[in-house]
Amino acid sequence: MYVRSPRGRLHYRWGRGTIAMALAALTLASACTRPAVIDPSALSGVQLPTPIARPAFTLPDTYGRPYDFKSQTAGTLTLLFFGYTNCPDVCPVHLANIEVALKTMEYADRQRVRVIFVTTDPARDSATAVRKWLDSFDPAFIGLRGTEAQADSVQRLLGLAPAIRGPKQADGSYSVGHAGQVIVFQPDDTARVVYPFGTRQTEWVHDLPLLLRASRTDVFSSPQRT
Amino acid sequence: MRFIVLALTLSLGTAACKRHRATPAADSAALAAGPKVHWSRAYIVTPAGNTSAVMYLTIENPGARPDTLLRVTTPLVDVAMLHTNTTSGSLQEQHGTMNMTAVTSLQIPPDTTLALAPGGTHVMLDALKHPIARGDSIPVTLIFSRAGALSGNAAVISYTDVDTATAPLAAPVPVDAPR
Numbered sequence: 001m002y003v004r005s006p007r008g009r010l011h012y013r014w015g016r017g018t019i020a021m022a023l024a025a026l027t028l029a030s031a032c033t034r035p036a037v038i039d040p041s042a043l044s045g046v047q048l049p050t051p052i053a054r055p056a057f058t059l060p061d062t063y064g065r066p067y068d069f070k071s072q073t074a075g076t077l078t079l080l081f082f083g084y085t086n087c088p089d090v091c092p093v094h095l096a097n098i099e100v101a102l103k104t105m106e107y108a109d110r111q112r113v114r115v116i117f118v119t120t121d122p123a124r125d126s127a128t129a130v131r132k133w134l135d136s137f138d139p140a141f142i143g144l145r146g147t148e149a150q151a152d153s154v155q156r157l158l159g160l161a162p163a164i165r166g167p168k169q170a171d172g173s174y175s176v177g178h179a180g181q182v183i184v185f186q187p188d189d190t191a192r193v194v195y196p197f198g199t200r201q202t203e204w205v206h207d208l209p210l211l212l213r214a215s216r217t218d219v220f221s222s223p224q225r226t
Numbered sequence: 227m228r229f230i231v232l233a234l235t236l237s238l239g240t241a242a243c244k245r246h247r248a249t250p251a252a253d254s255a256a257l258a259a260g261p262k263v264h265w266s267r268a269y270i271v272t273p274a275g276n277t278s279a280v281m282y283l284t285i286e287n288p289g290a291r292p293d294t295l296l297r298v299t300t301p302l303v304d305v306a307m308l309h310t311n312t313t314s315g316s317l318q319e320q321h322g323t324m325n326m327t328a329v330t331s332l333q334i335p336p337d338t339t340l341a342l343a344p345g346g347t348h349v350m351l352d353a354l355k356h357p358i359a360r361g362d363s364i365p366v367t368l369i370f371s372r373a374g375a376l377s378g379n380a381a382v383i384s385y386t387d388v389d390t391a392t393a394p395l396a397a398p399v400p401v402d403a404p405r
Binding site: 171 | 325
């Protein structure tokens with residue numbers, strides 16, 4: 001409010017109401033410019049003990065073109081998963097649940113997400129077989145098919161145990177033991193959370209928008225959930 | 227003398243056999259064992275671009291005696307196998323791997339509901355004899371050591387239905403954990 005000094009000059013005096021309003025305005029302004037702080041326990045995923053930087057590797061995609069993972073997924077929310085098309089439930093259930101969750105996202109958000117599937121069983125998974133299998137979920141899912149050695153080295157890059165091909169059965173079939181979790185690289189090119197098999201559709205729907213937005217290191221600075 | 231002993235033995239033997247078979251005493255003994263195993267909520271999932279389908283179901287054993295699932299048959303395939311997922315290592319340390327192993331039979335303990343669910347045990351249907359579509363109903367028979375052959379139907383669903391249709395996603399059996 002304005003007050004008149006004894007000499008007749010107008011001064012502006014900060015009343016309590018004005019101070020309160022100014023503080024509120026500053027708080028709102030700072031909240032708008034800072035990304036939302038996410039409590040890690042609000043996410044369904046498992047926090048990695050050490051975050052992983054987006055790795056550099058190139059593997060052929062299902063169209064036979066070399067796919068440079070680091071540059072082609074940079075700045076996106078990338079869901080990376082290793083599996084094989086003859087996998088009866090872990091792989092297809094994971095991808096089906098992700099497919100459903102992505103369909104609930106707004107168009108603009110969906111364009112910022114990449115789902116990358118790397119086969120650990122190139123002997124049975126031809127590029128065509130991977131493409132056909134992925135298309136049963138979402139044609140936008142990217143399939144990568146390198147040699148067994150290449151798939152193993154990429155898994156090692158990520159700190160995963162390389163897939164184990166089981167003994168051949170009488171009919172020629174075999175199972176492939178592989179890491180069942182989806183690794184999520186956020187738009188700031190860092191993976192902090194992984195999603196094990198068992199993640200429900202509702203959990204993906206809840207977490208994906210949060211992962212897309214919360215991309216600064218300080219948002220995960222609270223004590224880790226075990 | 228030998229002939230008399232032989233005759234006595236044979237008559238005693240057959241009499242004993244008769245007693246154990248279809249007399250009222252035997253029936254009440256069966257009833258005392260309690261209700262038998264039954265199964266329900268069977269789902270077959272349409273294959274995702276390959277020719278193998280997986281089946282999930284729930285088995286209830288309300289009785290006081292264990293039973294064993296010996297075999298699964300369906301006109302859909304020649305051979306149906308039982309597979310279990312096992313996990314080893316720690317997911318947090320990124321060393322965990324999930325593996326699938328065939329099992330020849332499944333123990334159903336007394337007073338138990340066993341869910342064959344994603345991530346746990348399932349029935350593997352390889353080389354389908356005809357294509358299946360979501361909404362189909364497929365005849366299935368489960369053969370138990372005690373309860374015998376129990377027939378019913380499985381509903382065909384797609385992988386996107388699995389999350390809500392089947393029992394909650396099972397945790398794989400840790401290989402290092404005590405059973």
